[in-house]
Amino acid sequence: QLDYRFYDDSCPNLTRIVRYGVWSAMSNDTRMAASLLRLHFHDCFVNGCDGSLLLDGENVEKNGLANRNSARGFEAIDNIKANLEKACPATVSCADILAIVAREAVYLTGGPFWNVPLGRRDGLTSSQNAANQQLPSPFESLENITAKFTSKGLDLKDVVVLSGGHTLGFAQCFTFKTRLFNFSGSGKPDPALDTSFLQSLQNACPDQADSDTKLAPFDSTSSKFDNVYYNLLMNNAGLLQSDQALMGDNTAASLVSYYSKFPYMFSKDFGVSMVKMGGIGVLTRQDGEIRKNCRVNN
Numbered sequence: 001q002l003d004y005r006f007y008d009d010s011c012p013n014l015t016r017i018v019r020y021g022v023w024s025a026m027s028n029d030t031r032m033a034a035s036l037l038r039l040h041f042h043d044c045f046v047n048g049c050d051g052s053l054l055l056d057g058e059n060v061e062k063n064g065l066a067n068r069n070s071a072r073g074f075e076a077i078d079n080i081k082a083n084l085e086k087a088c089p090a091t092v093s094c095a096d097i098l099a100i101v102a103r104e105a106v107y108l109t110g111g112p113f114w115n116v117p118l119g120r121r122d123g124l125t126s127s128q129n130a131a132n133q134q135l136p137s138p139f140e141s142l143e144n145i146t147a148k149f150t151s152k153g154l155d156l157k158d159v160v161v162l163s164g165g166h167t168l169g170f171a172q173c174f175t176f177k178t179r180l181f182n183f184s185g186s187g188k189p190d191p192a193l194d195t196s197f198l199q200s201l202q203n204a205c206p207d208q209a210d211s212d213t214k215l216a217p218f219d220s221t222s223s224k225f226d227n228v229y230y231n232l233l234m235n236n237a238g239l240l241q242s243d244q245a246l247m248g249d250n251t252a253a254s255l256v257s258y259y260s261k262f263p264y265m266f267s268k269d270f271g272v273s274m275v276k277m278g279g280i281g282v283l284t285r286q287d288g289e290i291r292k293n294c295r296v297n298n
């Protein structure tokens with residue numbers, strides 16, 4: 001249903017405008033590439049890639065557990081949308097903007113380029129409950145996370161490949177602090193944590209509530225899209241419990257090992273899995289609308 005050339009006639013400068021918008025957001029804040037990549041994931045996983053994450057309101061996805069005080073980059077999307085409204089009014093959906101933005105964020109941080117199928121339309125509703133139920137949590141088991149992916153037509157390989165998105169960006173201490181001091185009530189740290197990595201995390205996130213919102217990078221090259229994430233998992237230095245959990249499954253662990261050895265294969269497979277993710281539950285043709293402002297329905 002989606003089409004690589006969907007806007008070729010109606011908005012020929014689309015890629016240029018989006019690339020400039022992502023580039024300028026990144027030049028003010030290098031973390032922005034990470035934050036923008038995550039937005040497309042969080043949009044697609046809750047009722048499909050329909051731009052519903054961008055809607056403002058009371059009980060909207062933005063306010064879900066995984067998004068509140070966490071998802072960022074909405075102003076950058078507003079700027080890109082405003083520039084697109086000037087160049088091609090009422091033409092490009094917010095859902096498609098998120099898909100192209102994610103590709104540009106990866107490309108501009110040294111990652112792969114892939115062609116993005118386009119023609120998504122914007123949904124009219126957004127649900128905080130749906131976000132709470134459908135987005136994976138860092139405290140969930142690999143089985144549960146994989147089940148969330150398979151319910152959307154993705155598979156275990158996609159879980160491993162797309163988790164590689166954690167080659168970019170940061171996590172707040174509260175998302176992994178449970179591993180550092182008293183793991184599942186054991187009085188000890190998570191045994192799956194490398195000891196020197198553990199120490200650096202304990203320094204970054206001391207055992208007191210006011211460290212909860214401090215940040216730690218997912219990998220040592222958090223503004224470069226590379227395969228360092230997989231090297232770290234091989235060394236028990238994955239940041240989130242859900243990252244390191246990939247090593248607890250034979251199939252997933254052998255893919256991790258493969259991507260740590262063959263960065264080119266990670267790049268190639270990442271684009272393939274992103275296109276798959278970008279196809280989840282899309283609205284096309286007469287469904288939904290083309291929002292003029294990504295924060296509100298027309």
Ligand code: HEM
Binds near residue numbers: 136138
């Ligand atoms: C597999 C299940 C996943 C879980 C449990 C998970 C969980 C998390 C958590 C807890 C954070 C930190 C949020 C915060 O501290 O505020 C985070 C950040 C991030 N996630 Fe994931 N994630 C998953 C998959 C993905 C996927 C599929 C992508 C993209 C393809 C992705 C991209 C990112 C990025 C880039 C960041 C950093 C954002 C920033 O620095 O602003 N994640 N994720």
Ligand SMILES: [Ca+2]
Binds near residue numbers: 166226229
């Ligand atoms: Ca990296």
